[in-house]
Amino acid sequence: MVGLIDLVEKLTTPHPLDRYLELVRPTFTLRQMRAEITHVRRSAVGSVTLTLRPTRQWQGHVAGQYVQIGVVIDGVRHTRCYSPVNSDRRRDRHIELTVKAHPHGLVSNYLHENAIPGMVVDLAPAAGIFHLPEQRPDRIVLITGGSGITPALSMLRTLATEGYAGKVLFLHYNRSPEYVPHRTELEALALQHNNFRVEMLYPELGTDANFSYDELERLAPWFASAQTYLCGPPGLMKAVRTVYEAEQLADRLHSEEFVLTVAPGDPATAEGEITFSGSGKTIENTGASLLEQAEVAGLTPEYGCRMGICFTCTAVKRTGCTRNLRTGEVDADPDQPIQLCINAPVGDVDIAI
């Protein structure tokens, strides 16, 4: 097959075959993976659950991993990472994503408002090391908060489909019951499997306490012998880590940060650090253009006009926020090509040079 594609690409050179096929149908591509949204469900407040049918390149995910999807909003393609919430044993190769609409989240809001069956999105292969080991541990604790529930949901469903016989505690914190996606299903799972304990706590309602050692000890007295998977907002992450470190159980705690990309306060101030991850250099941000700062750091990035017209200096910004010195526009999207000569960092930035 690959041989044949190569041959056909000799004919379509210099354009890859996909650039022809996608014009016929966006899901018709040979190399580039995409997915079509087949179902849209808005059950929990503020979130939307999408079922996606990926194109044939999809290799599946391991419960806990994330995928990157790309959608076009006002002409611009934006990409974001979400964890599939379905069991990784799902037979029909579909994936299910639950997206919480964050107040300033461009993509999450867009999907929450506009996703409809038939819409096609870009899809990147599943990635991430936050997942269950193939050799399942005897005891598992899943602690999540807010939209951090998604990878744990996939883990719990996977364990359910494979008839896992060990003990599981699924501990989830949220604002109130309506905000918990897949709540009824979680409760049903707990009823079907008496080795699963599902606990949903709502400290903000005043009915429950915040995470603490005592709480954990009450729900899963065996937690010290379990493997724990943690994903949630910074406050929860910190509280759990403190407990595990005090118990010297840090090596049994696996966590995934979920970072929201929000533009920092004042774009004009020069704060933070610039990391040039390609060359392993880190410097203090002085507020000058990234090209000038890279040169001061002793790097020699390619450049031409130094005035934003030739695009020679384009490099990939891995993370962080930058400000366009010509337009004043601020950009906080990860993994974006930017022009070094007319962009200055706002806060911490990682550039792949």
Next chain:
Amino acid sequence: MAMLTETPAGPVVLSREQIEEIGAALDEIRARVTDDLGERDREYIYSIIKAQRGFEIAGRGLMYLGFLPPFWLAGVAALSVSKILDNMEIGHNVMHGQYDWMREPGLNSRVFEWDTVCPSDQWRHSHNYMHHTYTNIHGMDRDIGYGILRVDEAQPWNPLRLGNPVYAFFLMLAFEWGVMGHDLEVENIVQGKRKWLDVKALLKGQIRKAGRQVLKDYVVFPALTGPLFLSTLAGNFTANIVRNLWTFSIIFCGHFPSGVQTFSEEDCAEETQGEWYVRQMLGSANIDGSRLFHIMSGNLSHQIEHHLFPDLPANRYPEIAPEVKALCEKHGLPYNTGSFSQQIGSVWAKLFKLALPPVLAGKPQPAGVIVVRRGQDSEVGV
């Protein structure tokens, strides 16, 4: 030919304040367009891509009926249109970064390749950087004559220049190969200013890219039509030539008609943004035409707007052209435009005239615009 700006009182003089005012006005136009970029521009470029792919497939398909002359001709026409669209409205503009904001991997300036023998990375260096940064500065912008032609009085005359129109004619026929060789700076190698070793990597890239193009047009596609091998080969060859004639003509109309000014390195040292804008306007020329004509020329018929804003999507140039023109009129600056026949006629007239030694060619034209830079008048050549 008279300078468009020549007044009875002599050339137009642009003061510092005027230059800053022009700069601010142009910045504002730019900001307005960047703010407005969105779905419309996306739809535009994809509609052009769709059309180009359609013409390409039609052209290749018609070659199977190439034994019938009308079909052969239709095939050549379709393929020529495809190559012209690919090179101009798509390739040239995408590689200027005009659509980078869309964040579409297939339309990113750093990775895009086009259907011509010149590797895109080399073209981006000689064109996007050298030509667009140093537009019409002698000794910096190698597009002034491409190292072969005499297109400006400030280039010294020697007997070899007598062949000027002949060289131009051959460059026109083989234009894509000329574009490919541009970044090598062959004349600098001949003069010993550049070593062969420096260009080894460039040559390697050219052989790779050109090899693929040649293989596709002159071996694989002809072979696929079996007994029609020669007819398809001839068709593909003709389409490449048609594309060359067209791109050469449009591009030469952008900077070489009469009334376009050139500059010295000295003038342009420590240029302000406003001065840079003024140089771009004085150094470029437009062509009037219909919407279809503009699309087929990659909107390089709006060369002035393109040089002011090389990274704004080309479909925006017609929209902003009236404003740029009004700005020129306000300050008495030339807005060099004319019909295609006028502009191309003027280009060839110049190519012939500058073949002759200055004594026969007559006096060079006086400066049309004098730009006051850093408090000093700087004469700009014609």
